[in-house]
Amino acid sequence: MTGARISARGLLASEWTKLWSVRSLWLTLAAAFALTIGLCAYMIVDGEMLGSEEAQDIPFGWTAIYPVGMLVLVVFGVLGVTGEYSSGSIRTTMVAAPRRTGVLLAKAAVATGVAAVLGVCTSVLLHGLLQLAGTVPAARGVSLFDPDMFWGVLGGTLVLPYGALLGIVLGSLVRNAAAAICLYFGVFQMGPQILPAFLPDSLAGVLDYMPLAALDVLRAGGLTSEPYGAGTAAFVAAAWIGVLGGASWWLLRSRDV
Amino acid sequence: MITAEHLTKRYGEKRAVEDLSFAVRPGAVTGFLGPNGAGKSTTMRMLVGLDSPTSGRITIDGTLYRDLPDPLRHVGVVLDARAVHPGRSAYHHLLAVARTHGIPDSRVAEVLDLVGLSAVARRRAGGFSLGMSQRLGVATALLGDPQVLVLDEPVNGLDPDGVLWIRRLLAGLAREGRTVFLSSHLMSELSLIADDLVVIGQGRLLAAGTAQEFVARAGAGTVRVVSPQSADLATALQGPGVTVTSIDGATLEVHGLDARDVGRIAADHGVVLFELLSRSLTLEEAFMRITRNALEYRTPQEAAR
Numbered sequence: 001m002t003g004a005r006i007s008a009r010g011l012l013a014s015e016w017t018k019l020w021s022v023r024s025l026w027l028t029l030a031a032a033f034a035l036t037i038g039l040c041a042y043m044i045v046d047g048e049m050l051g052s053e054e055a056q057d058i059p060f061g062w063t064a065i066y067p068v069g070m071l072v073l074v075v076f077g078v079l080g081v082t083g084e085y086s087s088g089s090i091r092t093t094m095v096a097a098p099r100r101t102g103v104l105l106a107k108a109a110v111a112t113g114v115a116a117v118l119g120v121c122t123s124v125l126l127h128g129l130l131q132l133a134g135t136v137p138a139a140r141g142v143s144l145f146d147p148d149m150f151w152g153v154l155g156g157t158l159v160l161p162y163g164a165l166l167g168i169v170l171g172s173l174v175r176n177a178a179a180a181i182c183l184y185f186g187v188f189q190m191g192p193q194i195l196p197a198f199l200p201d202s203l204a205g206v207l208d209y210m211p212l213a214a215l216d217v218l219r220a221g222g223l224t225s226e227p228y229g230a231g232t233a234a235f236v237a238a239a240w241i242g243v244l245g246g247a248s249w250w251l252l253r254s255r256d257v
Numbered sequence: 258m259i260t261a262e263h264l265t266k267r268y269g270e271k272r273a274v275e276d277l278s279f280a281v282r283p284g285a286v287t288g289f290l291g292p293n294g295a296g297k298s299t300t301m302r303m304l305v306g307l308d309s310p311t312s313g314r315i316t317i318d319g320t321l322y323r324d325l326p327d328p329l330r331h332v333g334v335v336l337d338a339r340a341v342h343p344g345r346s347a348y349h350h351l352l353a354v355a356r357t358h359g360i361p362d363s364r365v366a367e368v369l370d371l372v373g374l375s376a377v378a379r380r381r382a383g384g385f386s387l388g389m390s391q392r393l394g395v396a397t398a399l400l401g402d403p404q405v406l407v408l409d410e411p412v413n414g415l416d417p418d419g420v421l422w423i424r425r426l427l428a429g430l431a432r433e434g435r436t437v438f439l440s441s442h443l444m445s446e447l448s449l450i451a452d453d454l455v456v457i458g459q460g461r462l463l464a465a466g467t468a469q470e471f472v473a474r475a476g477a478g479t480v481r482v483v484s485p486q487s488a489d490l491a492t493a494l495q496g497p498g499v500t501v502t503s504i505d506g507a508t509l510e511v512h513g514l515d516a517r518d519v520g521r522i523a524a525d526h527g528v529v530l531f532e533l534l535s536r537s538l539t540l541e542e543a544f545m546r547i548t549r550n551a552l553e554y555r556t557p558q559e560a561a562r
């Protein structure tokens with residue numbers, strides 16, 4: 001055991017072990033991808049909606065379903081953190097890694113990384129299925145790396161790990177599953193629909209800078225630059241993680257466990 | 258060596274620990290004693306960095322726990338038996354902790370064996386009894402083979418088997434020359450095993466030192482004397498600071514005089530003695546006396562609680 005000490009690799013390995021050793025956690029993860037793949041596959045094979053008049057020109061139309069998977073991945077990220085607080089195992093975690101920052105980073109990296117890898121596999125799989133089914137005229141014979149396909153698929157795929165990461169950040173911010181999920185639904189999911197009723201018109205534009213609005217721009221794969229371009233969208237999405245993540249990091253460092 | 262220096266913790270207005278200074282000697286078993294709410298758990302949480310002190314500090318060999326590059330190899334803690342995710346098996350719980358430090362997987366099997374949980378290692382910890390959870394907590398603490406072990410009320414709520422197991426384990430660890438720092442609100446739990454004592458009340462230090470010093474500090478013991486003329490002797494012994502209690506027709510218990518005084522007074526008064534026995538305070542009595550003295554300095558309001 002000589003030489004045993006805390007390391008980034010160790011913290012990542014620890015979080016990896018934690019993820020796969022609690023059934024409810026990996027089941028949530030599996031459910032997110034099963035749901036995404038299932039719904040998308042149905043739409044692709046069915047072809048009615050994706051091949052319809054309005055949608056048939058968009059080769060990556062199936063990724064419109066990805067936000068459903070993202071929702072479940074937010075819950076997955078939240079549970080990954082709040083499960084530690086509700087069970088008290090956070091004390092074991094913090095005693096093993098008392099500087100705390102590394103734990104948050106490792107947790108975020110593992111959840112985001114796993115969701116990203118599974119997200120890429122999902123997209124590759126569904127792209128292949130689309131080629132086989134041939135139900136969308138605009139997508140026939142279009143390779144995954146064709147710019148018409150690539151950017152839309154990339155933007156769509158990104159929302160999956162983004163959801164997991166947002167879940168981790170919100171979970172560490174409020175430390176309670178119900179509160180974090182309500183926060184997500186209330187502010188990020190429903191907020192943009194409800195708030196305009198309460199905001200003066202001059203401020204309504206602010207809602208374009210909510211994370212889901214930015215993700216919508218990214219998912220469009222360059223087909224639209226309303227209300228801003230993909231570069232700005234990527235910045236807005238990252239800034240939300242930066243600010244919320246920074247706040248949860250600061251709380252983690254300063255609050256008692 | 259664990260050293261607390263002017264350690265203070267406030268939760269809002271509530272003072273959980275107040276200007277607490279003490280040292281825990283390496284290689285000894287130190288009992289951390291105080292009534293419920295005295296601040297024992299808070300002190301231990303600050304030791305491992307779970308709570309930050311409002312002021313002062315508590316260190317391990319001069320270093321904050323948080324600054325150790327390999328904390329599990331220095332200090333093992335059992336603060337709360339329920340610090341495990343109920344959906345995770347004992348094995349994976351230990352594995353996740355071991356991996357943070359790059360402790361080999363083989364050590365996980367070793368500590369499981371050591372605490373007798375190997376047979377249930379793959380079962381979800383949520384189904385564990387308190388005794389099993391306590392064992393898992395001990396296994397977690399031993400992962401890094403640390404020189405110092407810190408246990409918060411380790412026998413609280415355990416059945417007699419569990420208590421016996423913990424006692425044997427602690428005795429074994431102490432024999433190996435490890436530092437053991439364990440808290441309790443009951444002196445009877447500590448009197449058999451502790452070499453040293455740190456006693457706190459209301460977050461403040463009441464006494465610290467070896468068990469013998471502690472008894473001596475609490476004051477004189479009692480003298481038991483048996484005499485056919487016990488009534489005469491009782492009258493003769495009266496004096497300032499002396500209390501004489503009659504146990505039965507012939508036996509007296511005397512506080513405030515030592516056996517020599519009693520013998521001499523008896524001789525002076527021509528009293529026949531059958532038996533003269535001096536007994537020092539038990540640790541338990543000493544603890545009661547010291548905490549009672551501390552109570553007298555409180556406001557009447559506090560004392561009434």
Ligand SMILES: Nc1ncnc2c1ncn2[C@@H]1O[C@H](COP(=O)(O)OP(=O)(O)O)[C@@H](O)[C@H]1O
Nearest residue numbers: 268271273291292293294295296297298299300
């Ligand atoms: N997180 C907390 N918030 C507020 N008060 C606390 C907290 N933790 C402990 N206390 C208070 O601090 C005092 C000391 O508690 P504790 O350290 O648990 O005592 P002990 O372990 O000796 O029984 C108690 O009065 C308790 O109510």
Ligand SMILES: [Mg+2]
Nearest residue numbers: 297298409410
């Ligand atoms: Mg306590």
